[in-house]
Amino acid sequence: MLRVEALHAGYGRARILQGVDFALAAGEVMVLLGRNGAGKSTTLKSVIGLIRPSTGRIVFAGADIAGQVPYRIARAGLGYVPEERRIFTDLTVLENLEVGRQPARDGRAAWTIERLFALFPNLAELRHRPGGRMSGGEQQMLSIARTLMGNPSLILLDEPSEGLAPIIVEQMAHAIAAMKAEGVTILLAEQNLHFAARVADRAAVLEKGRIAWRGTMADAREGTLAANLGLDAAGQGFSIA
Secondary structure (H helix, E strand, O other): OEEEEEEEEEHHHHEEEEEEEEEEEEOOOOEEEEEOOHHHHHHHHHHHHOOOOOEEEEEEOEEOOOOHHHHHHOOOEEEEEEOOOOOOOOOOOHHHHOOOOOOOOOOOOOOOHHHHHHHHHHHHHHOOOOOHHHHHHHHHHHHHHHHHHOOOOOOEEEOOOOOOOOOHHHHHHHHHHHHHHOEEEEEEEEEOOHHHHOOOOOEEEEEEEEEEEEEHHHHHHOOHHHHOOOOOOOOEEOOOO
16 A cells, blocks of 8 residues: 655755655554654655655555655545644534545545544534634544545554543544544554554654664564663653653
8 A cells, every 4th residue: 555665855954764664555554653853754744745755765556656746645545644633723623524525435435424423423512613622632533534534545643642631542542443444544653652552553663764673563562662662661652761
């Protein structure tokens, strides 16, 4: 579904990614783990076209999309949920969802508002509320739901558990499992190893813009990542030290 090869990218003269390589199979959930500044968000932004790579290939569904503009990549079936959420604060939940609507693709059943309300019951109760009057967790759900209205084959999630209450993180984990069951391929960037272990099949660890480790989440749960990459005492994320 997605293959990233020898990807170099950054901001101006600052080179962040230094030859990133990974592949993601259809129907799989893969997580990019790493400390702040390791290159996780830069990788996702390069895939969706918000950052133009200096070199390397990004192959989505058989087509090289490196350097294409974001709206063309989105129309090809790749969805993106940024860390900042970026919902329309003056629009209601229903209006935000309508903004993201695209036709169904690949013969799959389209995501409808009714299906999304079943996935995120909180949104059903808030359907007429403006986005700016919602909690951070509710806005995160709305951002994901709006992206799903585009019927993506692959969705990029940037730090979906960041700053959320534990009960909302639990709901987010259930939602990702439900998306996977519907055949959506998912690439997420995370610092929370416990959350990643709940939802992902495989992990790749970014360190200073390079892939430092890759393997299954079973390997990660056995302590490989915690031992080698400086998880904090609570195991909730990567320490800065």
